[in-house]
Amino acid sequence: MNLSKILKNAFLVVIFGLIVTACATKKSVKTTTESSSTTTKEAETQKADPIEKLDALMQGDVYIGSDTVGELASGVPDRVFFATNETILTTASRETLRKQAAWLRQNSNVTVVVEGHADERGTREYNLALGERRANAAKDYLMTYGVSSDRIKVLSYGKERPVDSGSNPLSWSKNRRSVTVKAN
Amino acid sequence: MRNKLLLLYVFCVLLKPNISYSLVEIDITRGNLDPLPISVSPFFSDEISKEKIKKNLDIDNLGIEISKVIENNLRKTGLFETLNKESFLQKPDIAHLKPRFEDWALIKSQVLITGKVTSKIINEKDYIRIEFKLWDVLGAKMVDGFSLTTVPTNWRRVGHKISDKVYERLTGESGYFDTRIIYVSEEGPKTQRVKKLAIMDQDGFNTKYLTLGNELVLTPRFNPTNQMVTYLSYFRNMPRVYLLNIETGKQEVVGDFPGMTFAPRFSPDGKKIIMSLAKDGNSEIWVRNLETNIQQKLTDHPSIDTSPSYSPDGKYITFNSDRSGYQQIYVMRSDGSKVKRISFGKGIYGTPVWSPRGDLIAFTKLHKGKFFIGVMRTDGSGERLLTENFYQEAPSWSPNGRIIIFYRETKTDDKGEGFSAKLWSIDLTGYNERLVKTETDASDPSWSSLLGN
Numbered sequence: 001m002n003l004s005k006i007l008k009n010a011f012l013v014v015i016f017g018l019i020v021t022a023c024a025t026k027k028s029v030k031t032t033t034e035s036s037s038t039t040t041k042e043a044e045t046q047k048a049d050p051i052e053k054l055d056a057l058m059q060g061d062v063y064i065g066s067d068t069v070g071e072l073a074s075g076v077p078d079r080v081f082f083a084t085n086e087t088i089l090t091t092a093s094r095e096t097l098r099k100q101a102a103w104l105r106q107n108s109n110v111t112v113v114v115e116g117h118a119d120e121r122g123t124r125e126y127n128l129a130l131g132e133r134r135a136n137a138a139k140d141y142l143m144t145y146g147v148s149s150d151r152i153k154v155l156s157y158g159k160e161r162p163v164d165s166g167s168n169p170l171s172w173s174k175n176r177r178s179v180t181v182k183a184n
Numbered sequence: 185m186r187n188k189l190l191l192l193y194v195f196c197v198l199l200k201p202n203i204s205y206s207l208v209e210i211d212i213t214r215g216n217l218d219p220l221p222i223s224v225s226p227f228f229s230d231e232i233s234k235e236k237i238k239k240n241l242d243i244d245n246l247g248i249e250i251s252k253v254i255e256n257n258l259r260k261t262g263l264f265e266t267l268n269k270e271s272f273l274q275k276p277d278i279a280h281l282k283p284r285f286e287d288w289a290l291i292k293s294q295v296l297i298t299g300k301v302t303s304k305i306i307n308e309k310d311y312i313r314i315e316f317k318l319w320d321v322l323g324a325k326m327v328d329g330f331s332l333t334t335v336p337t338n339w340r341r342v343g344h345k346i347s348d349k350v351y352e353r354l355t356g357e358s359g360y361f362d363t364r365i366i367y368v369s370e371e372g373p374k375t376q377r378v379k380k381l382a383i384m385d386q387d388g389f390n391t392k393y394l395t396l397g398n399e400l401v402l403t404p405r406f407n408p409t410n411q412m413v414t415y416l417s418y419f420r421n422m423p424r425v426y427l428l429n430i431e432t433g434k435q436e437v438v439g440d441f442p443g444m445t446f447a448p449r450f451s452p453d454g455k456k457i458i459m460s461l462a463k464d465g466n467s468e469i470w471v472r473n474l475e476t477n478i479q480q481k482l483t484d485h486p487s488i489d490t491s492p493s494y495s496p497d498g499k500y501i502t503f504n505s506d507r508s509g510y511q512q513i514y515v516m517r518s519d520g521s522k523v524k525r526i527s528f529g530k531g532i533y534g535t536p537v538w539s540p541r542g543d544l545i546a547f548t549k550l551h552k553g554k555f556f557i558g559v560m561r562t563d564g565s566g567e568r569l570l571t572e573n574f575y576q577e578a579p580s581w582s583p584n585g586r587i588i589i590f591y592r593e594t595k596t597d598d599k600g601e602g603f604s605a606k607l608w609s610i611d612l613t614g615y616n617e618r619l620v621k622t623e624t625d626a627s628d629p630s631w632s633s634l635l636g637n
Contacts, residue, residue, distance in 0.1 A: 085506075085510070087465070113421075120575065120593070121550070121575070122511075122534070122550070123491070123504075123511075123534035123535050123548050123577045123578070124402060124403065124577065124578065124627075124628070125403065125446060125447040125460070125490045125491045125504070125534070125535065126488060126490055126491065126504060126506075126511055126534050128402075128416075128423075128444070128446045128447070128460075128462070128490075129446075129460060129462055129467040129488040129490050130488065132443075132444055132462040132465065132467065133462075133465045133466075133467075133488065135465075136464055136465030137465065140465070155421060155423070155444075156423070156444060156462065157400075160377070160400060160402070161375070161376075162374060162375050163375060164375075164600065165373065165374035165375050165596055165600035165601070165603060166596055166598075166600040167574070167595040167596045167600075171600065
């Protein structure tokens with residue numbers, strides 16, 4: 001074909017590329033803040049420089065801070081965190097779950113739902129399965145500490161309910177979690 | 185709804201071509217950098233028809249609107265260059281009767297589409313009759329055409345049917361314009377997205393919302409044989425696979441399972457649904473026959489087995505498993521036997537979806553922090569990555585297996601803002617990547633088969 005037409009087509013492609021880029025630019029979406037999360041520790045860690053802050057909040061890939069942590073009961077944290085693609089409970093997670101189990105044994109009329117969550121860096125369907133696996137890891141641990149299985153339901157949300165809307169390793173570590181929620 | 189879908193063919197094959205022609209032909213197996221110049225002459229209407237149609241649809245000149253639908257469809261394939269109407273020398277009504285081919289050749293048009301819209305009354309009801317002709321300018325002859333009569337509100341579908349005819353005639357492949365896309369509409373902040381099922385025409389028009397957003401809904405998929413949809417709903421906080429009739433709005437839970445069911449997909453004959461059941465920390469693949477209500481477990485492994493998809497002949501199932509340690513793609517017979525891993529490239533693989541042509545499997549791949557949509561042969565060879573981004577997944581094939589639609593999410597900024605989810609499409613060739621416009625943010629697209637009459 002003749003040169004002018006080829007040039008013209010190339011031009012059209014460029015124009016189209018610009019339109020697509022323009023369309024892809026999105027207005028920002030407001031995020032909600034956690035209501036039950038503020039502790040004094042959070043205030044301290046926020047003053048540290050970014051890398052120290054990250055070290056203080058993550059051990060390897062697992063979140064160990066407390067700024068997103070709510071409570072199942074006074075002094076009993078409601079959630080535990082996981083490494084990427086993992087369902088293994090860390091030492092800290094096991095301690096949290098033992099506190100939950102102790103509290104549940106004292107309050108034998110309470111039933112709970114353990115919600116399992118994944119971060120956004122996986123396909124939706126796989127994350128639903130992964131969330132279910134994480135919730136069951138927590139449930140199994142509660143059961144070994146004397147909470148009967150009929151008091152614990154599991155519910156996987158996959159990547160559907162992040163607590164932190166950021167797109168960075170720290171945010172993702174906060175979202176890889178299981179949360180024990182009172183059901184009654 | 186059913187009334188709207190009713191298309192009355194009065195005489196469909198009115199103008200059957202009697203020639204073979206080799207001048208105008210498009211090879212769509214390669215990226216087309218030299219699109220075919222095509223003119224869509226505005227369809228013309230007489231004044232009486234115009235007035236009637238305006239009363240029915242509140243559209244001044246329906247012929248122009250129909251030609252826009254066709255033009256838009258053809259241009260977006262990347263295979264055609266639709267020429268500017270300003271340059272047309274011949275009037276629409278005359279061109280439709282007999283084009284002066286020299287005039288169209290002069291503006292370098294190789295193909296010409298003309299048409300006519302008239303109003304009609306049948307049994308005291310208003311109808312529209314649309315006639316179209318496809319002309320080969322260089323060969324100086326008509327190569328195809330038809331006319332059909334339908335209720336006025338159906339006019340966009342007529343434009344799509346004409347587009348399909350043109351596409352089929354010029355590429356030798358079946359079209360995909362008279363189709364719909366079901367997807368999940370998303371609104372609200374990233375931490376509290378409200379999701380609804382939504383359906384629209386393939387070109388983004390006629391959006392309808394099928395759920396209210398009261399409960400989380402995910403992964404709708406069309407039945408390839410009718411207008412049924414299967415999807416995941418968190419109704420009453422019990423995530424289960426549902427079956428929805430989009431014409432009646434009736435829905436029901438699929439099967440009676442002791443845990444979360446998810447990742448549903450129909451069998452090619454539309455009579456079965458395959459899905460995952462997650463229980464006690466383990467996800468397995470199950471199939472449920474919708475006619476016999478017999479359900480059967482297909483995988484048996486302590487790993488996560490999910491995202492199953494049938495081959496078009498129904499003999500095989502491809503799925504996603506992390507039994508090797510990470511997500512990889514597997515193929516097995518549809519009875520669950522002969523499980524074989526097929527993905528061996530670097531990175532992790534998910535969401536395998538068998539092409540309607542049977543020869544390829546589309547997938548999502550995560551490698552070095554980037555997400556890719558790609559295709560591979562059904563034995564895992566010939567892996568080809570079509571597009572790379574921060575986050576994208578959930579490929580779904582156009583019914584002719586030439587285009588893949590998927591969704592893409594944006595990275596948020598330091599404050600966690602700037603999140604969006606959009607539908608995109610890309611040709612199998614890796615060219616022609618396009619944003620698919622939706623009224624809201626969107627994810628989990630599923631492309632319907634060609635609609636019937």
